[in-house]
Amino acid sequence: MENxxxxxxxxFGQLSGSDRAHLNSLIQEPRHFAARQDIxxxxxxxxxxxxxxEGLACRYGVTADGGRQITALLLPGDFCDLHVFILKAMDHxxxxxxxxxxxxxxxxxxxxxxxxxxxxxxxxxxxxxxxAVLRAWLVNLxxxxxxxxxxxxxxxxxxxxxxxxxxADNHFNLSVTQDELxxxxxxxxxxxxxxxxxLRHAHLLExxxxxxxxxxxxxxxxxxxxxxxxxxLTGGKTSNS
Amino acid sequence: MENxxxxxxxxFGQLSGSDRAHLNSLIQEPRHFAARQDIxxxxxxxxxxxxxxEGLACRYGVTADGGRQITALLLPGDFCDLHVFILKAMDHxxxxxxxxxxxxxxxxxxxxxxxxxxxxxxxxxxxxxxxAVLRAWLVNLxxxxxxxxxxxxxxxxxxxxxxxxxxADNHFNLSVTQDELxxxxxxxxxxxxxxxxxLRHAHLLExxxxxxxxxxxxxxxxxxxxxxxxxxLTGGKTSNS
DNA sequence: CGTTGGTTTGATTAATGTCAACGCACGTGG
DNA sequence: CCACGTGCGTTGACATTAATCAAACCAACG
Numbered sequence: 392m393e394n395x396x397x398x399x400x401x402x403f404g405q406l407s408g409s410d411r412a413h414l415n416s417l418i419q420e421p422r423h424f425a426a427r428q429d430i431x432x433x434x435x436x437x438x439x440x441x442x443x444x445e446g447l448a449c450r451y452g453v454t455a456d457g458g459r460q461i462t463a464l465l466l467p468g469d470f471c472d473l474h475v476f477i478l479k480a481m482d483h484x485x486x487x488x489x490x491x492x493x494x495x496x497x498x499x500x501x502x503x504x505x506x507x508x509x510x511x512x513x514x515x516x517x518x519x520x521x522x523a524v525l526r527a528w529l530v531n532l533x534x535x536x537x538x539x540x541x542x543x544x545x546x547x548x549x550x551x552x553x554x555x556x557x558x559a560d561n562h563f564n565l566s567v568t569q570d571e572l573x574x575x576x577x578x579x580x581x582x583x584x585x586x587x588x589x590l591r592h593a594h595l596l597e598x599x600x601x602x603x604x605x606x607x608x609x610x611x612x613x614x615x616x617x618x619x620x621x622x623x624l625t626g627g628k629t630s631n632s
Numbered sequence: 633m634e635n636x637x638x639x640x641x642x643x644f645g646q647l648s649g650s651d652r653a654h655l656n657s658l659i660q661e662p663r664h665f666a667a668r669q670d671i672x673x674x675x676x677x678x679x680x681x682x683x684x685x686e687g688l689a690c691r692y693g694v695t696a697d698g699g700r701q702i703t704a705l706l707l708p709g710d711f712c713d714l715h716v717f718i719l720k721a722m723d724h725x726x727x728x729x730x731x732x733x734x735x736x737x738x739x740x741x742x743x744x745x746x747x748x749x750x751x752x753x754x755x756x757x758x759x760x761x762x763x764a765v766l767r768a769w770l771v772n773l774x775x776x777x778x779x780x781x782x783x784x785x786x787x788x789x790x791x792x793x794x795x796x797x798x799x800a801d802n803h804f805n806l807s808v809t810q811d812e813l814x815x816x817x818x819x820x821x822x823x824x825x826x827x828x829x830x831l832r833h834a835h836l837l838e839x840x841x842x843x844x845x846x847x848x849x850x851x852x853x854x855x856x857x858x859x860x861x862x863x864x865l866t867g868g869k870t871s872n873s
Numbered sequence: 874c875g876t877t878g879g880t881t882t883g884a885t886t887a888a889t890g891t892c893a894a895c896g897c898a899c900g901t902g903g
Numbered sequence: 904c905c906a907c908g909t910g911c912g913t914t915g916a917c918a919t920t921a922a923t924c925a926a927a928c929c930a931a932c933g
Contacts, residue, residue: 403718433861450767452767452768452770452771454771454775454776454857455854455857456857458775458776459775460770460771460774460775462767462770462771463767474760476756477644477753477756477757477760478757478760478761478764478864479864480861482764482767482768482861482862482864483764483767483862512718515717515718516718516719518759518760518763519715519718519719519759520719521763522759522762522763522766523719523723523724525703525763525766525767525770526691526693526703526704526723526724526766527693527723528770529693529701529703529766529769529770529773529818530693530695530701530703532770532773532774532818533701533773533815533817533818534695534699534700534701534818535695535699536887536888536889537888537889568910568911568912569911569912569913570911574774576774577770577773577774577775578889578890579889579890579891580911580912581889581890581891581892581913581914582888582889582890584912584913584914585889585913585914588913588914600911613696616695616696616697620674620721620723621723621724623719623720623723777919777920777921778920778921809878809879809880810879810880810881811879819921819922820921820922820923821879821880822881822882822921822922822923822924823920823921823922825880825881825882826881826882826921829881829882841879841930
């Protein structure tokens with residue numbers, strides 16, 4: 392089975408055999424992280440680029456009064472800190488949510504990567520998609536209320552997980568507690584709990600422990616105004632191939 | 633006077649005379665837009681890259697039920713659609729807020745730009761800063777309430793406008809109505825109005841029409857937990873030089 | 874002057890947060 | 904094998920924050 396990095400980058404477009412081989416050579420032994428451990432902290436300037444190969448992680452920011460807001464969920468294939476080439480220091484922290492495997496890619500290898508045009512474009516694409524997801528989340532937090540907000544996230548995660556082979560048949564696993572979900576959604580955990588109950592009672596989904604089952608994807612998309620365009624998954628392998 | 637593009641890119645670092653000259657040559661006659669006109673709409677795939685040289689514009693997304701959320705404020709020097717090289721179509725729209733001047737840069741000229749290393753890095757930097765601002769806004773919407781939220785935005789805009797020479801001495805002009813501010817903040821315009829009144833009564837700022845005067849920047853930063861790191865303005869000309 | 878677009882205010886309702894209790898599943902140690 | 908924590912989910916009661924509706928106000932402008 393191909394590795395998560397090539398799978399992810401080929402969402403943008405087909406890569407040559409040589410490019411794939413080169414990418415494969417970069418995936419060394421991963422480091423293992425327990426759940427709820429910081430991978431990188433705000434202020435640090437890491438020397439390597441890190442890539443999640445297994446598990447769930449998140450970017451987050453904290454407010455002065457101790458609040459936490461998760462600003463991105465990182466799935467297998469996602470980069471932690473492509474920024475490092477340009478910006479002096481991390482302006483946010485990254486933490487695991489589940490146990491994770493993380494590969495370190497030395498800075499110089501990434502620079503080499505950017506000299507392969509197809510890969511460089513795919514990396515650039517990944518950055519732009521991250522940005523698009525951030526915009527979608529902003530709309531979600533700013534203009535949708537709790538049940539719609541959660542529905543929207545569930546739709547997004549289903550498609551993103553599907554794109555890396557981690558979801559199918561309307562169900563998937565997600566290692567987040569309701570406290571953590573609250574930090575994603577900009578809500579309190581109690582309110583998240585009640586919103587999920589609402590969705591359950593409306594026969595839209597089941598959510599027990601880590602297991603999420605979407606009972607009515609169409610209605611879930613409808614009620615949350617979900618439109619997959621922003622994920623830009625129109626490249627190589629959108630559908631199950 | 634140098635143009636806004638070079639001024640902006642030199643926030644990242646000094647450019648050579650040749651690079652500057654090249655950038656200057658790209659700034660042709662701008663097109664004029666009235667206030668509240670769309671510059672690009674969701675779904676379009678523009679052939680040129682557009683750059684705001686004067687005025688205030690915004691990115692925005694709309695929800696199914698007609699709500700609008702502004703996801704970025706574009707100041708002079710900001711690009712509208714660097715995305716166009718990679719992504720097939722815009723996943724959001726851009727509209728003017730005030731009257732604006734907009735320069736079109738042909739696609740091929742931007743490709744040439746990316747072949748000059750210092751400029752390519754500066755463009756990359758600009759993208760990453762945009763992303764960092766999105767994350768900061770997400771924290772703002774998710775975890776701060778109205779008064780703090782507005783304070784945070786005011787601090788950010790003051791620094792960003794200062795960086796392009798459009799703010800000094802704790803005041804600046806901002807062409808947004810309270811309805812538009814509400815769409816930035818994820819609040820209702822009535823609630824924005826009351827929050828501004830609160831800030832006014834606390835002697836933190838004055839805000840009359842387009843004119844904003846910061847009365848106590850330190851306290852404003854404090855109460856909103858503002859930390860300028862995410863703007864990454866540590867390069868060439870952070871302070872007044 | 875009257876219109877118009879924007880701001881301000883009050884009254885009311887809806888959404889969300891907070892605090893506290895309870896319950897359930899799971900693991901650990903006696 | 905059972906008793907006890909412990910972490911998480913669930914629920915209720917109540918406080919706070921924000922949205923909505925509607926009216927009044929104000930300044931700019933033809």
